[in-house]
Amino acid sequence: MNSNLTLTFSLMDPPYENARSTTAFRLIEAALRKGFHVNVFAYEGAVALPFLQQRAHANAVHGRDVEQEEHPLPHQWVQSLMRLAEEKGLQLQWVNCGLCVDERGVDQAVSGVRRGTPGDLWQFAQQSVNTLIIPAS
């Protein structure tokens, strides 16, 4: 258990665009399972990851309805990570860049996500044993 240590991740990719988002979720989960507190600073398109208005859809091309398609929703993955942190008694702080949120109109985020600025990333890095920046390209 490493419950006094924190790792920070900074993400930039929007949902449904790149495997980096999946990898970031895997890293956050691995860190929580190993007992680390986790900070996430979401920048640019990544602020849409916890957007509550994402909707599952059917797939007419393959003849599947909504249930059969089982379309993944990144905001549900964020909620799962929040639950995992709570179950383990750990902190998962998720800050969305406020300007990036406003630009994209994605201001309805899952519970536990708050608005912030790049200054939060600096503070996160100061509080953490390490920080991984995952750029968009």
Place this chain on the structure above:
Amino acid sequence: MSHYLVLESRDCLESRDSKKMATLAEELVQAGHQVTVFLIQNGVLGARSGAVDFFWGEMADRGGEVLADEFSLRERGIPAQGLHPGVEPASLDRVIDLMASGCKVIWH
């Protein structure tokens, strides 16, 4: 001496930037630093034993460590025995452990 962790996510055939990262990693080893390269996502494609351009060989020969994400390997149907000699499959937990140890971590 520092310990560097390079997370290489790019396919070696998609971008020659991977070669530049390999050169950087090799130079870090030459300068006396410890280097761990963790191949992830399409970065694992270049680790196949039949791959012509295995960029990380010289760095590994000089003492660098090359790991390949087990999940990314499974996604792409690459078995452990299909990897270039010197490349070890590893779980993402290794990345977390190395980050916690204070490695200087670079995502590419």
